[in-house]
Amino acid sequence: MKHAPITVCIVEDDQRVRESLSELVSRTSGFECLSHYPNAELALKDIPNRSPNVVLMDINLPGMSGIDCVAKLKVAQPQVLVVMLTVYENTEQIFKALAAGASGYMLKSASPNKILDAVKEVHRGGSPMSTHIARKVVQSFQQPSPPNKITEGLSPREQAVLDLLAKGFLYKEIADKLQISFETVHTFIRRIYEKLHVRSRTEAVAKYLRAFPSDHRHDLD
Secondary structure, three states, rough: OOOOOOEEEEOOOOOOHHHHHHHHHHHHOEEEEEEEOOOOOHHHHHHHHOOOOOOEOOOOOOOOOHHHHHHHHHHHOOEEEEEEEEEEOHHHHHHHHHHOOOOEEEEEOOOOOHHHHHHHHOOOOOOOOOHHHHHHHHHHHOOOHHHHOOOOOOOOOHHHHHHHHHOOOOOOHHHHHHOHHHHHHHHHHHHHHHOOOOHHHHHHHHHHHOOOOOOOOOOOO
């Protein structure tokens, strides 16, 4: 049975980048580019009528910023998933974007396959991000949790998967690194969410990093 393609809208002011992303999505099996926009204002007017699965959103846009656009778009269409695109890994901006409702971010310099993998991961319920962003989330927590209580219920394999999540690896990369199937990674992550009582990668990684600073976490590199 053939699955419906992942539908994508693109908001990017650089015409070359915008057309390149549109072509990438359109010519890749399993994806469909519904539309693309040079600014947030046009995107907000049209995207709710198209109901895409995922929106690729530039952070630095002329006029309204990509962050403000995400916040308004999530009000109009709560189910839409947004991946931010950025030239620089500015943790302050990306944290604000996540707080506004974005599900993850990608650097524009990432390879085409990485961008497509991120879109697929977000569509499957993931949240591609870097360790720096996870650490920013940690700082927003006021009360630390007892370290021994956070991961004591996880198996060694689940802890290994969580550690790689905290380091910013995509699901496909975790599967390759641990030499397990993509489906097995999803199974481990679902169990991790259940055991940590969280609903997203951001929450899971935040709990983990709060309990295990970088000098104490497993080094699987």
